[in-house]
Amino acid sequence: CFSHHISGINFMILSFLLFRLTMKRLLSTSRSSVDSKEMKKFQLLAQKWWDEQGEYSALHSMNDIRVPFIRDTLLNMSSNYHLGSPLSGIKILDVGCGGGLLSEPLGRLGASVTGIDPLEDNIRTADQHKSFDPVLAKRIQYKSSSLEEIVGESMEMFDVIVASEVVEHVADLEMFIKCCSQVLKPEGSLFITTINKTQLSYILGIVVAEKIVGIVPEGTHEWEKFVPPEELEHLLESNGFSVKTVNGMLYNPLTGSWSWMESTSINYAMHAVKSGVQGQSSPTESLSETESEQRSATAGTSM
């Protein structure tokens, strides 16, 4: 097993990270999903979002698989759409939108996108980048905010929530999911892409990606915060979601491109659907209930 192969240095790094995180958990008092330490890391990189060959190049190329994934899943679920504007009429919330890397393609496909990010600098970059394209400027709205802050004014407002490369930075994952459920319409879709918490994801996702090859800015990720798909699935199912798809993702640093793979041991994408009626967990149950309602109603009138 891999544990035998972790070198002494890696063990030291890991234990140092654990120590830092433990201290932070003790000192942190806010019950928000936003982590201020995380925010500081991203502040420095706010200007670099739109350089396709820069620090965020891996996120740019991730669009090549995550946009078709979202698009095709939604097209398969809908019966009337136009291939020229496949996401037309769909309201999407992009949580942790950063500089708008994912919001813009979704907007180009016709969706009405609301992008939120706790970091003002990111929102400023995103707003400025979309401003030159009048079509996008109208379709996308950015707001500097955390997810909790918009829950009150956006109950059941969105058809789709996209949380891509976000949940591994979140302080309280369960609360994050609960908030998603609140702003999502019944039977709305939730798309998550994130990193698994395995030996492999530590070696590849942090040691190689950040420290050796440098495809991810150093310090971006903390292995402790990585979320195994089983844990995510469990949290989703116990908060009114039904997980439909889980797919592993693989990044090839030589070509700079992403592809799908069977194994979810490093990166993965998940699609979940919020249950239809409050308190119901399966469509067949809700159907039988309405049937019995109708029967009792007609029974009353036939008298």
Add this chain to the structure above:
Amino acid sequence: TSAAMAAACVRGLVAPLGGRLRARPPAPLRSLAAAAAAAPLYDVVVSGGGMVGSAMAAVLGHDIHFHDKKIALLEAGPRKEYDRLPESYSNRVSSISPGSATLLSSFGAWDHVCSLRFKPFRRMQVWDACSEAIIVFEKDDLDDMGYIVENDVIMSALTKQLDAVADRVEVFYGSRAVGYTWPLPSHSCDTSPWVQIELDDGHRLQTKLLIGADGHNSVVRKEAEIQNIEHRYDQSAVVATLHLSEATDNNVAWQRFLPTGPIALLPLSDTASSLVWSTSHEHASELLSMDEESFVDSINSAFWSNVNHSDFIDTAGAMFRSALSLLKPSGTAVRQLPPSVAKVDPESRAMFPLGMGHATEYVHHRVALIGDAAHRVHPLAGQGVNLGFGDIACLARHLSAAAFNGQDLGSLKHLLKFETERQRHNVSFIAATDVLKRLYSTSLAPLVLLRTWGLQATNALPPVKVRFL
């Protein structure tokens, strides 16, 4: 030697990646935001409304994923459309390959061509003036090998299909671009990320992707500072519309390599053919100025005369041919005789200089070159416009996929994929055509022998023959 030259040519034809992302001078800061706000923004602007530019705009306009997009086509000349077909044939014709015909039918233009005027051909006979060697191209299933279509007919069909998508494609006739301003690859605050185009009438446009289809003297290519490897051949092409001595099936395209250059007869109808004669500048001027009878005589003599044969070559060729027929009995083709010409259409004689060119880069950030703007080739293989249509099919495929993925259309990522695919295809073709041109421009015995045997061997080997197409 020509082979070494061609090899050096190929090496120099493709540029390294380095300079593509270098910052260009930024758009001036003064009130650019205000000017940019006024200038309409297009998703794609095609500069150049010839056959290739118009077809590019039409293909995108008919693409389902471009349903919501705005496309503009800039053409310096007037609108070209036939209400009625003129009786006489135009002297500018193109040989359309089956692949190009498929592209044209994909957006409904081929139907218009069929309803106007075109001539399919089944066979192509190519032979040498200095020997008996011939090579015959034909498809096994006797399908059409290609189509001879007047350029005006193609333009008319394209104009009709552009009209059909007028809500998506705006055509600016009589418009010439006089200035381009290029954006920085990853822009900062004040500079517009789009390409700015200034027209001669003062109008300004902005676009996310500029496609240069403005011919071998491309302004887009020059303004983008893309290096072009070019070479003027010491030849001009003489074109004319000819009438045959007697009506015939006329479904064969003929080409004979003379020491001065290839002469080709392309079928237009059962009684008419189009002439494309590549020869020295002096001879071309002579041909244009001589009277019609002498002109017709020159053509017939060029196809029929054996004055360039030498006994040595004839014997060597005959020996090789009998050797071949032992190895491969079916490998020697039956020589057909080309038709003889009776007269030439008055006013149909014209000449234009020939050259070769290849852009070292086909794409920059937000810019792509297609057709003759990217590559210019000798007409001896009759493929010039087909290479351009091939560019269109490839670029349209990449842009359509990019649009369906919500991507920025001007992004180098997919533009580079287009460039790699097309350069791989075009460079070898252009180099081979160049080598052929040089190889056949001589009557030196060793080279004639080489190409004689080469031609005979190629004719006997089906797989090699098909690859020429």
